Amino acid sequence: MRRTDKWHGLRRGVQTAMAVLAVTPALIVAAPRSTEMVGVIVRATTDIGDAANAVTGAGGSVQRRLDIIDAVRARVPSRAVAGLRVAPGIAAVTPDAHLRLQSVDETFDRRRDPGSAQRTAKTVDADELWARGVTGDGVDIAVIDSGIARVPGLDADGAVVDGPDLSFEGGDAARRNKDMYGHGTHLAGIIAGRSADVTGIAPGARLVSIKVADGNGSTDVSQVIAAIDWVVQRGQRDGLHIRVLNLAFGTDGGGDYRTDPLAYAVEVAWKRGIVVVVSAGNGGSDLGRLSDPAIDPYVIAVGAAETNGTRSVADDRVAAFSSRGDGRRNPDVVAPGRSIVSTLAPGSAVDTDHPDAHVGANLVRGSGTSQAAAVVTGASALLLQDRSNWTPDQVKAALIAGGRPIAFEPATAQGAGLVDVANAADASPGSAQQTWESASGRGSIEGSRGSMHSTIGGDTVRGDRDAWGRQFDSNGWASASWSGSSWSGSSWSGSSWSGSSWSGSSWSGSSWSGSSWSGSSWTGSSWTATEWG
Numbered sequence: 001m002r003r004t005d006k007w008h009g010l011r012r013g014v015q016t017a018m019a020v021l022a023v024t025p026a027l028i029v030a031a032p033r034s035t036e037m038v039g040v041i042v043r044a045t046t047d048i049g050d051a052a053n054a055v056t057g058a059g060g061s062v063q064r065r066l067d068i069i070d071a072v073r074a075r076v077p078s079r080a081v082a083g084l085r086v087a088p089g090i091a092a093v094t095p096d097a098h099l100r101l102q103s104v105d106e107t108f109d110r111r112r113d114p115g116s117a118q119r120t121a122k123t124v125d126a127d128e129l130w131a132r133g134v135t136g137d138g139v140d141i142a143v144i145d146s147g148i149a150r151v152p153g154l155d156a157d158g159a160v161v162d163g164p165d166l167s168f169e170g171g172d173a174a175r176r177n178k179d180m181y182g183h184g185t186h187l188a189g190i191i192a193g194r195s196a197d198v199t200g201i202a203p204g205a206r207l208v209s210i211k212v213a214d215g216n217g218s219t220d221v222s223q224v225i226a227a228i229d230w231v232v233q234r235g236q237r238d239g240l241h242i243r244v245l246n247l248a249f250g251t252d253g254g255g256d257y258r259t260d261p262l263a264y265a266v267e268v269a270w271k272r273g274i275v276v277v278v279s280a281g282n283g284g285s286d287l288g289r290l291s292d293p294a295i296d297p298y299v300i301a302v303g304a305a306e307t308n309g310t311r312s313v314a315d316d317r318v319a320a321f322s323s324r325g326d327g328r329r330n331p332d333v334v335a336p337g338r339s340i341v342s343t344l345a346p347g348s349a350v351d352t353d354h355p356d357a358h359v360g361a362n363l364v365r366g367s368g369t370s371q372a373a374a375v376v377t378g379a380s381a382l383l384l385q386d387r388s389n390w391t392p393d394q395v396k397a398a399l400i401a402g403g404r405p406i407a408f409e410p411a412t413a414q415g416a417g418l419v420d421v422a423n424a425a426d427a428s429p430g431s432a433q434q435t436w437e438s439a440s441g442r443g444s445i446e447g448s449r450g451s452m453h454s455t456i457g458g459d460t461v462r463g464d465r466d467a468w469g470r471q472f473d474s475n476g477w478a479s480a481s482w483s484g485s486s487w488s489g490s491s492w493s494g495s496s497w498s499g500s501s502w503s504g505s506s507w508s509g510s511s512w513s514g515s516s517w518s519g520s521s522w523t524g525s526s527w528t529a530t531e532w533g
Contacts, residue, residue: 038078039063041352043071043092045216050089058084070215071352091216092353108341108359110197114309115339115365117190117198123307123336124375125422126201129382134425136202136381138388140242141191142235142274144227144249145184146213147177149345152362153195154188154207163210164230166223168456168467170211180215182350186366187248189343190374192381197363198343201378201421204385208242215349221262221448222466224249228265232272243384245269246377248279248370250291253450257329257439261474262448263296264441270298275384275392277302277377279369280331281323289326292448297329297436300380300396304337304372305406305418316406318413322369331415332396333403335379337372341365379421386425397432398424445472 037060044051051072052062060076070091076084085093110116121127129135146167148160162177169175179185192207193200210227213219224247235242247266257263266276276299281291294301304322308315319338325331344351344364357364376399383395390398402423403416446463453460456467466472 036078037075038081039095040074040076040081040084041066041071041092041094042074042084042090043094043349043352045089045091046070047089048072054084054087054090057087066347092349094353094355108197108363110341113341114307115336115341116309117193117200117341119309120190120336120340120375121199121201123309123311124201124379124418125311125420126379126382128422129386129425130203132386134382134386135204136192136378136385137204138241139202139205139244139381139384140208140235140240141202141205141377141381142208142210142231142242142245143184143188143191144210144212144224144231144245144247145187146181146217147179147184147211147345148188148207148209149179149185149343149348151185151343151345153193153198153200153343154185156194158206159192159194160188160207160209163208163234164227165211166226166230167211167214167219169214175215177209177211179211179345180348181213181217182345182348182364183213183217183248183370184209184211185345185348186342186350186364187246187370187374190340190371191246191378193343197360198341201375202381202385205244205378205381208240217349218454219249220454220461220467221251221253221445221452222461222468222472225262225265225445226466228269231274232269235274242274244275244277244377244380246277246373247293248368248373250279250281250294251448251450251452252283252287252291253448253452254292254295255447256443257293257296258437259440259443260292260295260448261441261443261445261472262293264439266293266299267296267439268441270392273392275380275395276300277373277380279373280304280325282321282368283323284321285324287323290323290329290331292450294323294331295329296439298392298434300333300376300399301329301331301415302369302373302376302419303331303334303414304367304369305334305414306338307336307418309336313404313406313418316418318406318409319367321367322372322413324410325412325415327412330412333376333399333416333419334406334414335372335375335419337369337375338367339365340367340371342371376419379419379424382421383425390429391432393432393434394429396434397429398427401427401429442474445474 042051048070055062055074058076058080060074062072062074064073110118154160165176189198191200192202192205194203212223212227254260270276278294278299280294280301280303304319306317306319341359341363359365400416402420404420405417406414464472
């Protein structure tokens with residue numbers, strides 16, 4: 001194993017998160033003349049009535065309600081579109097013109113497209129492990145995100161199961177566990193898709209979806225911590241075998257991982273035997289460090305590389321948007337993260353707000369450290385099938401030892417370089433054990449949020465309280481040590497597992513109904529950055 005001071009004593013810096021769904025045109029729209037009526041989809045921030053009222057006020061007419069996305073299909077004067085976009089209560093206005101979708105055959109060749117799942121797998125040598133019969137079979141992967149839609153590639157029997165819906169859509173039966181935003185579905189295809197067009201890095205693994213974000217992409221740090229708590233407490237019960245956790249989320253908060261509650265949560269999961277893969281962030285060098293929780297040095301922090309779909313690293317570079325470390329805590333590795341083609345959640349915000357990102361009818365192209373983290377999540381599942389007795393520290397050591405450095409890129413940008421899972425599988429990490437100072441989690445949850453705040457019913461979540469309005473006692477929560485009596489542990493008792501989904505009145509009952517949710521935690525720089533098409 002490549003032995004450095006990474007594994008003994010020296011603390012490593014910080015990272016940033018999330019994903020960006022960027023694009024190439026996949027449809028043709030005739031530009032309207034300024035005097036005519038045009039078709040649009042108007043999506044409300046919280047109340048579909050706001051969309052209808054805004055359309056009427058702009059001199060248009062509503063043609064159809066689209067309740068599943070809080071939107072209406074409408075005809076409005078073309079000159080009114082700009083004003084409609086900035087009207088109170090409006091989240092987005094997108095064209096609803098007559099489109100000619102170009103066929104998948106015309107726009108997408110999975111063998112040649114640099115961002116295809118097939119090329120991505122070859123880039124990190126996952127196909128070499130497939131040839132050995134290693135596909136991630138027997139490994140469960142928790143995906144804490146916006147949900148996972150059962151679309152082609154993710155609809156095979158047993159491919160995806162639902163954990164609890166901790167978003168504020170959990171009380172709505174029509175939206176519970178549905179991916180209304182589209183981010184989680186895109187990452188799920190990269191991790192474990194099972195179709196000809198989208199074969200994930202670990203197509204044999206099973207995904208466990210824990211939904212925390214709503215159709216606007218919004219969530220609070222406390223919801224993410226609650227999701228991690230559920231994985232720690234339930235990940236080896238009721239027929240589950242969660243060995244890997246994917247968290248493509250990050251804030252500009254944190255600072256010192258040793259006291260930060262979010263960093264503490266992922267570290268606890270790691271020390272309970274779960275490989276935690278987090279995105280480094282999409283802030284480039286602006287923040288000067290990685291995002292929270294990538295600041296924790298135990299977990300695997302992943303940056304994004306532009307690989308051109310080739311095995312060679314000679315033509316690679318680290319994406320400009322990928323967050324840089326501070327020299328102490330850098331990305332551990334990088335993985336393909338530019339223009340990656342994966343599964344599309346129909347009717348989601350990504351689908352309706354960014355039609356230019358479509359690749360054919362069922363796929364979408366996205367960029368970000370979220371996508372890169374998904375690649376490494378799949379790679380970790382392959383390693384754990386191949387070496388089932390490896391600890392999280394050994395998995396991380398092997399990935400680092402197998403990394404292929406990118407020329408002229410500093411360690412603060414790439415860590416050990418581009419992931420090569422075949423190299424990692426052949427590595428000998430021995431008894432690798434990280435010895436960083438342990439986190440305590442006794443800091444403020446408000447510190448974890450940084451500038452990222454969400455609003456429930458007009459009330460912004462701030463201070464030491466969680467998204468449910470309860471006091472967040474960091475000292476008491478950390479002292480519980482996730483023993484089953486932790487701050488949310490008792491809420492899981494009495495809940496039931498049906499074999500395909502998780503239900504519990506504490507999280508999906510009527511207490512959520514009627515709540516409005518908006519904010520910037522997931523719709524701001526935390527995961528979209530500047531890359532939307």
